[in-house]
Amino acid sequence: xxxxxxxxxxxxxxxxxPLETRMTKLxxxxxxxxxxxxxxxxxxxxxxxxxxxxxxxxxxxGGSVQMAYAISESAASRAPSVQAGLDNHxxxxxxxxxxxxxxxxxxxxxxxxxxxxxxxxxxxxxxNPCTYKYGGExxxxxxSSGSSIEECRRVTLKALKVNDSCTHMKCTxxxxxxxxxxxxxxxxxxASFFFDRAAEAGFIKSSDPVAKVQPHSFLDAAKRACQTxxxxxxxxxxxxxxxxxxxxxxVLVYExxxxxxxxxxxxxxxxMLVKKVKYWNSFVEAAWPLGSVIEVVSS
Numbered sequence: 585x586x587x588x589x590x591x592x593x594x595x596x597x598x599x600x601x602p603l604e605t606r607m608t609k610l611x612x613x614x615x616x617x618x619x620x621x622x623x624x625x626x627x628x629x630x631x632x633x634x635x636x637x638x639x640x641x642x643x644x645x646g647g648s649v650q651m652a653y654a655i656s657e658s659a660a661s662r663a664p665s666v667q668a669g670l671d672n673h674x675x676x677x678x679x680x681x682x683x684x685x686x687x688x689x690x691x692x693x694x695x696x697x698x699x700x701x702x703x704x705x706x707x708x709x710x711x712n713p714c715t716y717k718y719g720g721e722x723x724x725x726x727x728s729s730g731s732s733i734e735e736c737r738r739v740t741l742k743a744l745k746v747n748d749s750c751t752h753m754k755c756t757x758x759x760x761x762x763x764x765x766x767x768x769x770x771x772x773x774x775a776s777f778f779f780d781r782a783a784e785a786g787f788i789k790s791s792d793p794v795a796k797v798q799p800h801s802f803l804d805a806a807k808r809a810c811q812t813x814x815x816x817x818x819x820x821x822x823x824x825x826x827x828x829x830x831x832x833x834x835v836l837v838y839e840x841x842x843x844x845x846x847x848x849x850x851x852x853x854x855x856m857l858v859k860k861v862k863y864w865n866s867f868v869e870a871a872w873p874l875g876s877v878i879e880v881v882s883s
Contacts, residue, residue, distance in 0.1 A: 635684055636767040642847065644777040644839070646697040651756070651763075651847060652688035653772075659764035660685035664752050673761055687763030689756075694744070696777040699838050700831060702743040713739060714810075714834030733810040736837045744838075746845050757846045765848065772855045774843070779857040781835050784823045785809065793860035799843040800851040806836035 640653030655674065663674045677684045693702060704712055713735030741747075745758045752761040763769075783790035785805040788797060810833040812820055817829055824832060843849045 633682070638684075638768055639771040639773055640769045642772065642774045642778070642843070644774070644842070645695040646777070647695040648690050648692045648698070649694045649842065650688065650690045652686065653763065654768040655685050655687045655763050656766055656768075657683075657685060659766060660687075662753065662764065663687075664761050673763065687768075689760060689763075691756075691758070691760070694842070696781075696835060696838070699743065699842075700834065703740055703834060703838065706739040706743045712834075714837060715830050733807055733833070733837060736806075736810060736833060737841065740834075740837050740841045741845060744841060744846050754848075756848065762848065770853075772849070772853075773858050774855055775858045777835075778839060779859045781832075781839060782857055783859075784821060784828075785832065785836060786821070788857060790823070790859075793858070795857045796854055797857055798852050798854060799840055799849050802836050802840035802843070803851070806833060806840060809833045809836050 635654035635656060638654045640651070643650045660674045660676075663672070666672055673689065674685050674687050677686060693699070703714060707713070713732040748755075748757065748759040750759050754762045754764060756762040779788070779795070782788045782795070782797065782802070782805070785808075787801050787805050788795035809817070809821075812833075814830065817824075817832065821829060821832055828835075843855075844851050849855070
């Protein structure tokens with residue numbers, strides 16, 4: 585099987601299985617996350633190797649965003665304890681005779697659609713710098729001057745709570761332990777709304793199953809979007825629906841801020857945006873049925 589199959593297993597597990605989380609707003613059962621990493625490595629021949637040979641995944645859904653990747657044993661030993669009834673930050677898996685430590689966390693209310701509300705809450709009744717000045721019946725209101733990327737970044741950082749107190753050595757945002765980072769996070773694949781909005785913004789092709797970009801690509805696209813007038817945006821972003829058009833500046837700023845300020849990625853680090861994956865000789869959607877087959881043949 586090709587290396588692209590590794591994309592499938594990560595994307596499927598983290599991008600598709602957490603749908604339950606988005607629907608119910610309840611934490612995804614730990615066993616589902618455990619199965620996700622198993623399927624990732626099994627298809628690429630990486631089972632039995634070190635965690636450095638694995639990939640990490642960020643899946644941006646509508647209601648939540650998930651991060652999952654393998655960490656070292658020393659990092660796992662430093663994982664903070666959790667309250668009774670909550671899932672551990674790290675779980676152990678034994679695959680092909682090797683033990684892996686998997687960090688995974690689901691950030692509720694920080695999926696793309698839920699994050700809109702969080703960002704709009706920050707500006708309250710003063711007008712939001714992330715939205716275009718437009719007409720129509722919308723609860724959200726823009727500044728009289730229109731969108732501003734500098735102000736949009738400010739309110740997005742506040743909504744993301746990147747400055748919340750961190751009782752651990754390293755945190756992402758909202759005071760959540762980040763797993764320690766490291767080699768397991770170097771090869772990162774991002775899925776769902778990351779791919780969709782990048783294609784709609786025009787810096788990747790929607791027809792491509794996988795696209796290599798860097799986080800700053802979202803910032804560059806955000807600068808263009810935030811400078812565009814709403815009337816011009818209709819012809820500039822022809823693939824965006826009417827309801828999403830006023831938020832394109834906000835969305836691109838949020839996706840950049842989430843990757844760089846939230847998850848601590850280098851703005852110029854290569855990441856892979858994933859829509860479809862190569863499985864044998866065909867490109868298929870990253871969906872759970874194929875992942876189920878992969879789990880069976882890999883066990």
